[in-house]
Amino acid sequence: MLSVNNLSVNYGSTRVVDKLNLELGQDEILMLVGPTGCGKTTILQALAGLIPISEGAMSLGEWESTANKHVPPEKRNVGMVFQDFALFPHLTVQQNVCFRLKDTKLADHWLQLLGLDNFRDAKPARLSGGQKQRVALARTLAHEPSFVLLDEPLSNLDAALKDSLRWEIRDALKKAGVPAIWVTHDQEEALSVGDRVGILNKGVLEQLDTPEACYSSPASRFVARFMGEASFLSATFDSSAANTDKTVVTDIGNVPGTPLQGASGNVDLLVRPDDLSLDATLSETNCTVEWVRYEGESRLYAVVLDCGDELKVRVSHENAIKPGTRAFVQLITTHPLAVFPRG
Amino acid sequence: MTNWPKSYPLALLIALMALLPVGVLFSLAQDSAQLFDTHNLRVLANTVSLVVLTIIGSVLIGVPLAFLTAYVQMPFKRFWLILLAAPLALPSYIGAFAMYFSFGTGGEIENVLGISTPPISGLWGSALVMSLYTYPFVMMTTRSSLLSLDASLVNAARTLGLTLGASLWRVVLPRVVNSVAAGALLAALYALSDFGTPAIMGFDTFTRVIFVEYNAFGLSQAAMLSLQLMVIVGLILFIESRISGAQERPGKHLSLFPARWQRNLMLLATMPVVFMAIVLPLAIFTLWLVREGAGGFEFSYAWNSAHASFIAAIVAVLLAIPVAHAAIAGKAGRFMERITYFGFGVPGIVMGTALVYVGLQLPALYQTLSLLVMAYVLRFIPLAVGSVRSTAENIDSGLVKAARVLGASPREAFMRITLPLTLRGMIAGAALVFLEAMRELPATLMLGPTGFETLATYMWRVYEAGYFGRAAVPGLLLVLLSGVGLILMLSGERKAQFTVTEDDRS
């Protein structure tokens, strides 16, 4: 089990990663997300042993690496898949995948599984982006790593490809039974692929939890905004024991709440677009539609409540309302929503 | 915790070896009382102007030719490249001599064709000759760099409204300034150290003063003056190091497909260069050959030239690898790389003498082929280092990381990834050393085994004696052999062509 304790990395005098703690389960896939510059690639490089660390320690099985005792990458039995594939241009696919292998059985297994059998003798320059990344994955897995690091592996591919390849990679990792840390900036990817998600903000891990928990019970506004469209609705919350249902009262409906950071009294309720409904056919109106975004299966509306709050609402694509129209928005969810102190 | 890059110790050793002959100059200069002379100032000014004009000339000729050979797709591309690089194989004094006696009143051109021509001599004559015989340095280094530049930037510029010419000028040229400077550096050092050409052209340079001293048995004075010349070398090295371009990722390079008439026009434009540098000397010597008759030439000379130069090229490239990687690794490494250039700026005859003193310390090796090869390597290693370094700089660092992560030790990653991918630079470097060694004279005379005659030494012999016609055959062979050497190396380059990103349809 990969164990990371208080890992910190400095570039010169700037602290890029600050006291990172995490533990990776046996065949768990951990997604690391965050905006550009949050330090996720740095963490991967540190875990791989490609850069030295300033504080803390990490260990897996036989080896432990600290700031004073650096274990080089070749001794860590780590696998890494890069954003730009990093395939050796002068070697064929076969040679790339078998790079340090004496026995090609495992390489054959992965090549076949990932559908690359026909390309064994081709040089990387002849392959498409998706094929290249599959080769990179086959190469990584064929070397039987103890854990795998993936650095935005799908960033350089087109959208349609991303989706299918995402699952292929996840399947392969699960089949191989190795734990993996997968860095991405795509929040949809983070939610769907990972067993757990870690959200990084300027080198600090703000939350490390299951996707559901991160989405519905974000530890901070940053996490909330990062994990999906987030709107904050003014509300009041009675935090005393009298409020047994933990009801949160808003102008557009009541809903159970999960108070965070000691929220009480006047609070902000985190609502996701699916928690709301929007209707322009009713006589009663409480908001104005600002803009609409057609999403194929759905439409996303931005509405401004009469009290001033801005909300985003997602409805079925059939519900078409023109910007500027008055409409009626309502809280329709029944499961608990996160409650933040007003701020 | 400081971690010296692994290449440093070896690079330091090689740099010191390259500096050894210069160090010998210090001990040789001990007995010399004179430090500087006002008379020397005029001569110094001459030398500096010659160097500056040579830089300008070699760049003006070399850079367009680099573009031509890198980007323009045409049939027999390799043949043109070899032809245009061939002047590097001929000793510049041969060209100087041919031109001096061809042009002007009473010159051979007037005699044979009846066309009167202006004389070629003095500063402009020397600069012209030097440029013609050093532009291949600039051409080769620039071409290497052009081949790794991503064409998409030019395409972007053209969609923004620039013509092709303007795109090349504004978008491509600034990015190869490094390589142009590297080639110009070599041209400058060659101009600095050459004696033959200014002497024939009647132009008084610093090297001429050194040469006169040397022949007047003032070895210590000659050594002292050579050391003063080293100051200029240091200055040139310093200026060159200030020129640095931005790092960028390599990409598929530009390929231009001009219309046939445009292509022919471009090739026609290169003809004067080829004519002056290669055709004219060979033609003149052949003319005199016909007049005087041949004699005394043996083909073993050609074999000697070829195999000594070839071995030197291989060894030089091997030794260049640690130096080049040290130069990339850090400031100290860069400094070590610069040190290896000093040997290239020392006038040949002084360098030869210093090397004799060095060689005498190893009597078993003295006057053997091994020592001669080492002398070539020490003199010409900068030619290889520059090439290897610029190619190594362009390798995607992610590849080495990937290898390390797959379990390769730093050494294995170097041998299996870095080295194969720098092959193109190594080949270009080897080609430069091969050509330069083919035309080397003073070290060959003084350090080769007794009786070891090369094409260059034979040409010198007959030139000194006045049997100019006899220089025709060895001259032709020099051009042909260097062509063969270049072909071999360029075919290796073809196999080593790996673009790192997508869609290579070359």
Add this chain to the structure above:
Amino acid sequence: MQRRTFLQGLAAAGALSGLPFSFAHAMTQTGSVSVESLPKLEGDLTLYLGRGEGGLYENVLKAIEKRNPKLNLKIRRGGSAALANTIVAETKAGVKRADLFWAVDTGSIGMVTDAGAAKPLPDDLTAQLREDFQYPSWSPVTGRVRTLPYNTERVKPEQIPESVMALADSDLKIGWAPAYSSFQSFVTAMRILEGDKATKSWLKGINKHSKKYAGELGVVMGVERGEVDIGFANHYYTLRLKSGKPNANVALAYSKSDAGCLVNASGIVALSDGDLPVNFIRYLLSHEVQSYLAREAYEIPLVQGVEQPQGLADLSTLSPPEMDLRKLADLRPTLNLMREVGVL
């Protein structure tokens, strides 16, 4: 230039021994020696050859090798100064490579003898040479006389002064090669004979109406082309030019009894002990070799009893100054002087 094989000359050697001719100086008892009477050369011999007269010295060497099949002759070629420096370095390091050093100018010889590398030569060898050219530790081989080649179309022989010093004041346009070693030797001789001051003003004078060339072959070619009226050069350049181009517009003039008609020599020095190097030198002083060099290279044979080259004025009509040739090695002051004047 017509090429007559030296081998043919050797075959006819027998008929040529003992050609009579006269010198201004008295003849000594020994005449030139025929190659037939010389001992055969056997074994390894390494010769350092300084800038030899192109193919001709080579022909001599080839003929010697042919005649002595058991001789393994290795030749190292280079500039005389470079080879001299090499020998000095080798001597200092105690590394022995060269057995003989054949140089075109006496300065290089002087450098080697000064370093103590030269072995003494037996008397019977040196006695073969003309009286003025007998030295204990080295042997001159052939001589070259300083001349004044002039353009026959532009200059009449009467216009040429007898004293080389007078040329400084004449209005003839002069071609010269100040960087050339033979010229520097000539100026050194002038310094020894006339003194520094006179030499200095002479140089200044000539500089005012002169044109510089890289070497003395260039000077002669310049004279022939008409770029200059008259020049300073070793005699053989003009003779060789004329043999290739018989109607060339150049002829030789000589000054009288001063440095302008100095006779300098190429020389050979033995660097290792034993009979082999010395016997080799004997070959160079043999009648056949000396005649050959006179005929083909137009050099002046310095062994008694050998005919002079064609086209050269009879040496009895010349009056070269008395000079210990080794003194010409003292080049440093000459160069300083030339630099002071701005000639170099």
